Amino acid sequence: EDQVTQSPEALRLQEGESSSLNCSYTVSGLRGLFWYRQDPGKGPEFLFTLYSAGEEKEKERLKATLTKKESFLHITAPKPEDSATYLCALGGTGANNLFFGTGTRLTVIP
Amino acid sequence: DTEVTQTPKHLVMGMTNKKSLKCEQHMGHRAMYWYKQKAKKPPELMFVYSYEKLSINESVPSRFSPECPNSSLLNLHLHALQPEDSALYLCASSQDTKNIQYFGAGTRLSVL
Numbered sequence: 001e002d003q004v005t006q007s008p009e010a011l012r013l014q015e016g017e018s019s020s021l022n023c024s025y026t027v028s029g030l031r032g033l034f035w036y037r038q039d040p041g042k043g044p045e046f047l048f049t050l051y052s053a054g055e056e057k058e059k060e061r062l063k064a065t066l067t068k069k070e071s072f073l074h075i076t077a078p079k080p081e082d083s084a085t086y087l088c089a090l091g092g093t094g095a096n097n098l099f100f101g102t103g104t105r106l107t108v109i110p
Numbered sequence: 111d112t113e114v115t116q117t118p119k120h121l122v123m124g125m126t127n128k129k130s131l132k133c134e135q136h137m138g139h140r141a142m143y144w145y146k147q148k149a150k151k152p153p154e155l156m157f158v159y160s161y162e163k164l165s166i167n168e169s170v171p172s173r174f175s176p177e178c179p180n181s182s183l184l185n186l187h188l189h190a191l192q193p194e195d196s197a198l199y200l201c202a203s204s205q206d207t208k209n210i211q212y213f214g215a216g217t218r219l220s221v222l
Contacts, residue, residue, distance in 0.1 A: 031208060043114075043200050043213035044153065087152060091208075098211055100152035 002027045004090050006101035013078055013108050021073040021104045023088035032091030033071045034098065035064050037084045044087055047073075078108045113137075114214035116201050122220045125191060131217045133184040133201030141207045142184040144176060145200040147216070153200055159184060160207050191221045 004025045013019055025033065032051050036044035048057045050066035057064050061082065063074040073086055083106055090099040115134045123129050133142065141160050145153035158166035159178040167176075173195075175187040184201055198218055202211040 034210070036213075041198065041216070041218065043116075043202075043216045046210055046212060049210060098155070102152055105150075 002090055002099055004088060004099060004101040006086075006088055006104050008104060009102070010105045011107070013075075013106070015079060015108055015110050016077050018074070018076045018078070020075070021086055021106070023071040023073070023101055024069060025071070025088075025090055026069075027090050030091065033066055034089040034091060035071070035073055036087045036089065038087055038103070039084050047086075049091075075106070078106075080108045080110050082106065083108045114201055114203055114212055116199075116214035116217050118217060119215065120218045120220075122222060123188065123191065124222050125193070127191075128187070128189045130188065131186040131199055131201075131219075133186075133203075133214060134182055135203040135212075136182055137203065137205075137212070138181075139203035139205050139212075140181060141204045141209075142178060143202040143204075143211060144184070144186050145202065145213075147198045147200055157186075158207065165207070188219075191219075193221050195219065196221045 007022045032049045034049050035047040037047055038044045048064040053068045055066050061076050065072045085103045085105045087103045088101045117132045143158050144156040146156055147153045155168050156170045157176045162178045173190050177185040198216045200216045201214045204211045
């Protein structure tokens with residue numbers, strides 16, 4: 001059975017304090033590992049897709065990495081505007097290609 | 111452009127009302143989705159349309175009725191809802207069911 005677990009559930013950082021969010025997964029036939037950002041009351045915003053172990057992608061202060069068992073979202077020198085819930089999702093083999101984790105709520109304090 | 115437009119942004123309805131949520135995209139995507147999201151929980155899939163045909167119904171109660179009139183539009187018809195149906199309803203679209211999903215801003219539904 002496909003599973004995805006995100007940790008920590010919540011994270012508070014001082015502005016400029018770098019950290020990482022974890023997404024651990026088990027899946028038969030990975031068709032991508034997706035990262036989304038969601039602001040309160042808004043829809044998820046696509047950030048990255050990773051398809052194979054060793055792959056890395058970057059966007060501004062965010063860098064996503066992938067191994068065979070987990071993905072990390074590294075946040076370098078975060079700013080208050082990076083505060084949001086970060087969701088990872090598995091791409092499976094069925095017609096529904098997204099299976100979401102429970103998310104990490106990030107708060108960056110000025 | 112990766113815009114998915116949902117209307118209305120907010121909706122308050124009584125348990126005997128009939129209302130509809132609307133979703134529109136003009137990216138030429140052939141897969142469209144409805145999700146339900148409760149506070150502090152991840153989105154839960156409700157329905158998937160692929161090439162205007164319903165391909166997944168995740169055991170959703172019949173008081174929710176989806177409709178895909180054409181490849182750009184997706185509706186969710188609501189009837190006789192319960193207070194526990196209050197949630198953020200999200201629409202998404204993708205090129206096909208194997209590609210990146212892009213989400214709308216959602217409709218915040220309150221059932222009184």
